[in-house]
Amino acid sequence: MDNETKIIGRCPVCGGNVVKTCKGYRCENNTGEDGKCGLFINGVIGNRKMSDAEIAELLEKRSIMLDGFATKEWKAFPTVLVMNADGTIAMESVVARCPRCGGEIRVGAKAFNCSNYRREDAPCDFVIWRNIGGHLVTAAEVREICESGVTSEEIEMYGENGVIYRRKLGLSPDKSKVIKV
Ligand SMILES: [Zn+2]
Ligand SMILES: [Zn+2]
Known part of the structure; x- marks a missing residue:
């Protein structure tokens, strides 16, 4: 190995x-050589250049949520990259099940939205904003809120005049929205 x-x-x-x-x-x-490890991760995924720090986090945590991927038509989208046990990488936009209707919660540019948002017979407007009180909500936190009703840890947020406070994020009693608890 060289320097x-x-x-x-x-x-x-x-x-x-x-x-x-x-x-x-x-x-x-x-x-x-045959039989040796075949792991190779492309430096560009989904028309997006990856940074060393992002690859390091993907290798360590096996998943990372990122913005700035692009379709062939150059429409930007966020997604969660997941590293499988065999070293292949998958894009997963679905991060949880909707606690209100059972639909799929997908990461969007500004919020995590329910896939039944546009359903004509029973539209679901459940939403978790990606930025709550200055905190960028992670995919893991969305999963905790949707599955357990509340985040396991308190989250640092910012009030008016930059005052720092800590609260958990959880579902309102009617499961219609996310509140600070
Ligand atoms: Zn290897
Ligand atoms: Zn829903």
């Missing part, structure tokens, strides 16, 4: 070091 090799994280397949290459990120055991 310029930059270790980004640990390979989820074989436990080896993942290093940066000119085209992306490669497991050091990915030597092209």
Whole structure:
């Protein structure tokens, strides 16, 4: 290994070091030989250039929510990248089940929305804003709110004049919205 090799994280397949290459990120055991690890992560995913820090978080936590991906028509969208056990990467826009109607909660540009938003017979307007009190709500927190009704940890938020306060985020009793509890 030469001095310029930059270790980004640990390979989820074989436990080896993942290093940066000119085209992306490669497991050091990915030597092209049969039977060796085949892990390679492209430096560009969904028309979005990945940073070393983002790849490091993906390798460590196995998922990361990011903005700025783009369709072939260059329409921007956010999604959650998930690293599978075999080292492949999937895009998952669905982060939880709607606590109100059972629909899919998907990450959008400004909010996590219910997939039944446009259903004509029974529209569901359940929404969790991505920014609550200056805090950027994570996919894990959305899952906790939808599954358990409340986040496990208190979250640091900002009031008027920059006053810092800590509350959990949870469902209102009628499960229609998210409130600070
Ligand atoms: Zn590997
Ligand atoms: Zn719903």
